[in-house]
Amino acid sequence: MGLQEEVQKRKTFAIISHPDAGKTTMTEKLLLQGNLIRSAGTVKGKKSGKFATSDWMEIEKQRGISVTSSVMNFEYEGFKVNILDTPGHEDFSEDTYRTLTAVDSVVMIIDATKGIEAQTIKLFKVCKMRGIPIFTFINKLDRESRDPLDLMDQIEEVLNIETYPMNWPVGMGKRFLGILDRYHNQFIQFNGNEEETYIDLKDMDLPENKAIAENPTYQETVEELELLNEAGDQFSLERVLAGEQTPVFFGSALAPFGIEVFFNTFVKMAPAPGPRRTKDEVIHPDYPDFSGFIFKIQANMNPQHRDRVAFLRVCSGRFERGMNVQLARTGKTIRLGQTQQFVASSRDTVEEAYPGDIIGIYDPGSYRIGDTLLDGKNVFEYDELPSFPPELFQRVSAKNVMKAKQFRKGIEQLVQEGAIQLFRGYPTDSYIIGAVGQLQYEVFQHRMKNEYNVEVMLESIGDRIPRWLKKEQVDTKLFDERNLLVKDRDDEFLVLFKNDFALRWFVDKHADIELIDLFEVN
Numbered sequence: 001m002g003l004q005e006e007v008q009k010r011k012t013f014a015i016i017s018h019p020d021a022g023k024t025t026m027t028e029k030l031l032l033q034g035n036l037i038r039s040a041g042t043v044k045g046k047k048s049g050k051f052a053t054s055d056w057m058e059i060e061k062q063r064g065i066s067v068t069s070s071v072m073n074f075e076y077e078g079f080k081v082n083i084l085d086t087p088g089h090e091d092f093s094e095d096t097y098r099t100l101t102a103v104d105s106v107v108m109i110i111d112a113t114k115g116i117e118a119q120t121i122k123l124f125k126v127c128k129m130r131g132i133p134i135f136t137f138i139n140k141l142d143r144e145s146r147d148p149l150d151l152m153d154q155i156e157e158v159l160n161i162e163t164y165p166m167n168w169p170v171g172m173g174k175r176f177l178g179i180l181d182r183y184h185n186q187f188i189q190f191n192g193n194e195e196e197t198y199i200d201l202k203d204m205d206l207p208e209n210k211a212i213a214e215n216p217t218y219q220e221t222v223e224e225l226e227l228l229n230e231a232g233d234q235f236s237l238e239r240v241l242a243g244e245q246t247p248v249f250f251g252s253a254l255a256p257f258g259i260e261v262f263f264n265t266f267v268k269m270a271p272a273p274g275p276r277r278t279k280d281e282v283i284h285p286d287y288p289d290f291s292g293f294i295f296k297i298q299a300n301m302n303p304q305h306r307d308r309v310a311f312l313r314v315c316s317g318r319f320e321r322g323m324n325v326q327l328a329r330t331g332k333t334i335r336l337g338q339t340q341q342f343v344a345s346s347r348d349t350v351e352e353a354y355p356g357d358i359i360g361i362y363d364p365g366s367y368r369i370g371d372t373l374l375d376g377k378n379v380f381e382y383d384e385l386p387s388f389p390p391e392l393f394q395r396v397s398a399k400n401v402m403k404a405k406q407f408r409k410g411i412e413q414l415v416q417e418g419a420i421q422l423f424r425g426y427p428t429d430s431y432i433i434g435a436v437g438q439l440q441y442e443v444f445q446h447r448m449k450n451e452y453n454v455e456v457m458l459e460s461i462g463d464r465i466p467r468w469l470k471k472e473q474v475d476t477k478l479f480d481e482r483n484l485l486v487k488d489r490d491d492e493f494l495v496l497f498k499n500d501f502a503l504r505w506f507v508d509k510h511a512d513i514e515l516i517d518l519f520e521v522n
């Protein structure tokens with residue numbers, strides 16, 4: 001098979017959702033569809049109990065499968081599917097956001113009983129900013145849910161994206177009859193624990209379908225859909241692929257119901273790997289030489305060794321195990337011998353990979369987030385990965401002042417690796433680190449001790465709202481502990497506002513000072 005065909009076969013995506021919306025259940029059902037596992041409930045032992053938050057090794061051990069299942073791949077209907085995990089809960093970190101730089105599309109799961117929740121909004125924003133196509137699955141229709149029209153309104157208003165319902169629920173909870181599939185003109189009947197059945201809408205007037213056709217809930221839904229056909233947006237694959245419209249599917253991951261029609265439609269519509277920007281050109285996936293970039297570094301996967309695994313997304317050409325590649329940042333040649341692909345609960349050695357695939361490569365400490373690895377004479381670097389809005393901030397110092405040198409070295413290295421973000425107080429020059437999730441601090445503290453032999457003291461300064469300032473508008477007199485003035489790694493000034501109230505108060509008082517939200521999405 002040629003490179004072009006291999007590229008077209010690949011669908012690389014992540015599932016974004018708020019904890020408990022059904023991501024694990026959905027992943028299991030997809031793996032079942034891909035015949036990768038025989039029974040559900042094996043993706044991760046998520047209810048395996050609490051871990052001691054101070055011990056990263058323990059966290060790693062307990063997480064076990066959940067870590068190795070960061071990427072899952074399987075063949076489905078002639079496609080090669082790669083699902084990337086976006087950890088939530090206490091696992092939420094910048095890596096969760098960065099994963100979104102390595103996918104070609106996203107499935108957003110919304111709990112029909114709850115509507116849109118906080119973590120979904122955060123992850124959605126990153127997708128929107130990057131123009132990633134988003135497919136929506138509204139889950140838990142077997143429960144008493146919110147009104148589907150309200151859910152559509154909420155998606156449009158809160159997330160500011162056009163919706164196109166691909167199907168529409170007929171009843172919900174105890175009265176849930178199934179879904180009307182507008183896109184394929186069929187009714188999919190919900191039969192509880194039994195398999196779903198498909199009825200072509202043309203056949204609705206046949207005697208055997210009379211009971212459904214005459215059911216008042218069904219009739220109401222047909223009327224509702226007629227209104228939707230007249231008033232709603234038209235389906236546009238072009239707009240879907242541009243990230244401007246989201247096709248919406250209803251169903252239940254647990255039942256399972258509506259999963260097959262959703263996934264069959266998704267694999268056909270979702271984009272294959274596309275071109276990617278470098279500093280001064282665009283590289284297409286069928287560019288003949290191998291290239292890829294590192295979007296995540298997982299430390300201490302094996303507690304016995306201090307090894308690390310770097311996750312690389314292949315962007316062009318063909319990867320072959322044992323090949324020599326160049327690390328574009330340093331010009332160094334590296335042989336990629338120890339490479340892994342992640343299949344559900346096991347790590348297999350990968351022999352070859354194509355654009356869209358994710359491979360795990362052994363990292364002796366040479367890689368940084370965003371690094372480009374490539375083969376061939378033409379040397380380029382893919383665009384830097386963006387940084388993401390930190391929300392939690394801590395002041396950090398070494399317990400033992402004699403260790404100042406190792407302390408600085410450790411922090412610098414971990415910042416370069418992308419484990420945490422560093423800010424310097426102004427004019428005090430104190431160290432303040434920012435993260436998007438608590439896990440990052442645990443990893444930071446653990447690695448500083450184990451890899452740099454420095455015990456660090458962390459002092460929380462709470463959730464903060466960062467806003468950048470123009471240099472010429474900086475006036476140190478205006479800031480204090482409450483609204484802390486700091487510099488970022490590019491020496492730009494920003495203020496860490498104590499809370500929303502403090503921010504609004506400042507804006508009212510100093511209307512002339514421009515505050516910039518680097519992460520605002522329109």
Ligand code: G4P
Binds near residue numbers: 023024025140143251
């Ligand atoms: P997450 O990975 O997004 O955090 O969610 P997960 O799949 O673990 O699902 C969270 C809870 O919601 C689970 O129940 C799961 O069984 C349930 N769930 C998922 N999809 C559906 C659905 O379509 N309908 C209904 N009614 N429930 C659904 P739990 O009781 O918290 O966990 P468990 O004891 O079942 O493992």
